[in-house]
Amino acid sequence: MPKETLNSRQRVHMAIEHKETDRMPIDLGVHFSTGISVFAYKNLREYLGLDTGKIEIADCIQLLARVDDDIIDLFHIDTMLLNPPWPETGSWNPRDDYNFIVPSTFTPHKNDNGSWELSYNGQHMYMPEGGFFFDGGGPDFYGMDEDKKLALFAKRAEKLHKETDKFIMMMGFTGFFYDIEFACKMLLEPDECKRGNEIQLKNSIEQFDKINRLMGKYIDSIEVNSDLGTQMNLMCTPDSYIEICYPYLKKFCDHVHNTSNIKIFMHSCGAISSALPYICDAGVDAINPVQISAKGMEPNMLKEKFGDKICFWGGGCNTQEVLWCKTPDEIKAHVKNLIGIFKPNGGFVFNQVHNIMGNVPPENIVAMLNTAYENSFF
Numbered sequence: 001m002p003k004e005t006l007n008s009r010q011r012v013h014m015a016i017e018h019k020e021t022d023r024m025p026i027d028l029g030v031h032f033s034t035g036i037s038v039f040a041y042k043n044l045r046e047y048l049g050l051d052t053g054k055i056e057i058a059d060c061i062q063l064l065a066r067v068d069d070d071i072i073d074l075f076h077i078d079t080m081l082l083n084p085p086w087p088e089t090g091s092w093n094p095r096d097d098y099n100f101i102v103p104s105t106f107t108p109h110k111n112d113n114g115s116w117e118l119s120y121n122g123q124h125m126y127m128p129e130g131g132f133f134f135d136g137g138g139p140d141f142y143g144m145d146e147d148k149k150l151a152l153f154a155k156r157a158e159k160l161h162k163e164t165d166k167f168i169m170m171m172g173f174t175g176f177f178y179d180i181e182f183a184c185k186m187l188l189e190p191d192e193c194k195r196g197n198e199i200q201l202k203n204s205i206e207q208f209d210k211i212n213r214l215m216g217k218y219i220d221s222i223e224v225n226s227d228l229g230t231q232m233n234l235m236c237t238p239d240s241y242i243e244i245c246y247p248y249l250k251k252f253c254d255h256v257h258n259t260s261n262i263k264i265f266m267h268s269c270g271a272i273s274s275a276l277p278y279i280c281d282a283g284v285d286a287i288n289p290v291q292i293s294a295k296g297m298e299p300n301m302l303k304e305k306f307g308d309k310i311c312f313w314g315g316g317c318n319t320q321e322v323l324w325c326k327t328p329d330e331i332k333a334h335v336k337n338l339i340g341i342f343k344p345n346g347g348f349v350f351n352q353v354h355n356i357m358g359n360v361p362p363e364n365i366v367a368m369l370n371t372a373y374e375n376s377f378f
Helices: 008-016 038-047 069-074 146-163 180-188 190-215 238-244 246-259 276-282 299-306 328-342 362-374
Strands: 057-059 089-095 098-103 116-120 123-127 169-174 221-225 263-267 286-288 311-313
Touching: 038 098, 038 362, 057 098, 146 190, 169 190, 180 190, 180 238, 190 238, 190 246, 221 246, 238 246, 246 263, 246 276, 276 299, 299 311, 299 328, 328 362
Parallel strands: 169 221, 221 263, 263 286, 286 311
Antiparallel strands: 089 098, 116 123
């Protein structure tokens, strides 16, 4: 293989900025939409002959694994999850020989029908027998007040920045669009939506400023969440998005860019191509997960229209129709083709489309990640 000339943090920053790099960056698990199910992760480690005794659940709703250093090194991953390990832990055995480290606050109970349920801090979660993730609310299992939690994150950010060269991200900001109910409200009560977003903008700026003071020199990106799309189209009309969401997103992005060197990563699933011009103009640096199976999200079109305006973070393997069900050779060809589209001229961080689900065969994951690295150099 060609020789690497950049470290991971440099590589990702330069890719986002559309600058020339030694190779395409690769992500696995920097965000809770770019990771891997603990079930698939356990199977992967077992397949590779690695220890499976200390697998930690980092996201207790989607049941995502914290990706360990040995996997990061093996597959040349350029990112690392910021979220600190749980301060106090327990163990959970959902079924068979799947045993995971969980926060001590995560205490689901098993029903007679084999399903799992948990209620915590007013949020209720449910997983059917044989399931791979919970449905329902998303409580914060750190179990501490905001200031103490932010101090924990800041300490972790400093440690990762000084002891690794990995790109890290602080999740948890809004993109000023919320859900399908908000989309309906945008049509029926637009002025109230604007007032709400005005308040949210003030709160988001205050929250960012606090995070910037605590750990701004140690983190590389923040995430704004704005799931805009269905499989076929935007949840809202483009006009209502331009009027009610875009102005506040732009003001927030402007503030972040004017007060820091932190990049802005937006998560939005679905068919969002009609909103991308405004997302780009607002100042979002990277878009994820690049759902290439959705209508109007054809890779060639996306690269041609927006490739010089935003970094595509994802889109490297179709998880809905390919990763879980095709052969390793088919996956290699699929991934190589997508890299050939997204990689030229930079502006691409390789990741599959959303999380690797629990039923994905380990040989398929290996095929995807090895192919990514083998085709990453310029």
